[in-house]
Amino acid sequence: MxxxxxxxxxxxxxxxxxxxxxxxxxxxxxxxxxxxxxxxxxxxxxxxxxxxxxxxxxxxxxxxxxxxxxxxxxxxxxxxxxxxxxxxxxxxxxxxxxxxxxxxxxxxxxxxxxxxxxxxxxxPLTDQQALKITSNAISTKKEWIEYLSHKEESDYRERSYVDWKNSTTFLLIYSYYWQDGSYLMDQTINVVMTKKGNTWNLTSIKSFNEVMEPH
CATH class of the missing domain: 3.30.457.10 (Copper amine oxidase-like, N-terminal domain)
Structure with a gap:
């Protein structure tokens, strides 16, 4: 193979x-x-x-x-x-x-x-272009505002991933976590962007939260 x-x-x-x-x-x-x-x-x-x-x-x-x-x-x-x-x-x-x-x-x-x-x-886009387009599209969404509010938290870590579904649709996954006292807070934002004509439009945004107790 x-x-x-x-x-x-x-x-x-x-x-x-x-x-x-x-x-x-x-x-x-x-x-x-x-x-x-x-x-x-x-x-x-x-x-x-x-x-x-x-x-x-x-x-x-x-x-x-x-x-x-x-x-x-x-x-x-x-x-x-x-x-x-x-x-x-x-x-x-x-x-x-x-x-x-x-x-x-x-x-x-x-x-x-x-x-x-x-x-x-x-x-169709580089990861940097997809990130820029998406962050602009969701700049006023409560999920994104919350995401930005945690950047100064203790032990903050983040990553992003672009998953192309086809040439006109991609899913951008933002995943980040931070330490809140003895708990580890984990949050993921899934954003779907779709191209119509020459414009990329926000199709959906969903946020998922998880609290992990200390071991």
Whole structure:
């Protein structure tokens, strides 16, 4: 069975970090984006994984990958996107550069493109964009106001997670807890956002609370 290795996309798009080694039975897993019906993969993360040399020309807005004497140039424009500091290239073009004989398939229900060596899961928004849109949409909701009120509590911890249902609907889960005396207070907010036209709208918001007694 083909194994998928997830590559972290944290950091600037063209900051060259450690290069992951590649094994023949592994496929790199990447967080991509959908734009006008096309699937795009992050250039830097893809290049690092396959051991390519990466360059960026700020003047021409061109990123390049070089491997085994061959160079792939990607100038921001048609077929190349620059989103939140990350350069994205059409999945098919990147896949063909590294493995021109790979067959590419698309699963519409999971928004996933696959080849023998790459798996790209499409995201219409980055996690940061989804968080910003959602926090603005719920800024006046009592659940969000309560959430913000606990940030100064003792031993406060939080995390968030974006769960895409399809290309126009995502669930954003805010989970946090804090210490209240000898009790641990745990709260989760589930927010569903749906896109209509070019606008993301709040569909529902639900809050769940739990009090955990000391052991």
């Amino acid at each position: 083909k194994k998928t290795v997830l590559v972290s996309l944290i950091g600037a798009a063209l900051m060259v970090g450690p290069v992951s080694s590649y094994a023949a039975n592994e496929a790199v897993g990447l967080n991509g984006i959908l734009s006008e019906g096309r699937l795009y993969a992050p250039l830097r993360a893809t290049g690092e994984y396959f051991g390519a040399k990466i360059n960026w020309n700020q003047k021409s807005k061109t990123a390049s990958l070089t491997q085994d004497g061959e160079t792939f140039n990607a100038t921001v424009g048609d077929g190349v996107l620059l989103k939140d500091g990350t350069v994205y290239v059409q999945f098919k073009a990147l896949s063909n550069f590294f493995y021109p004989n790979d067959h590419i398939s698309w699963n519409k229900s999971t928004m996933t493109g696959t080849s023998e060596h790459m798996t790209v899961v499409a995201r």
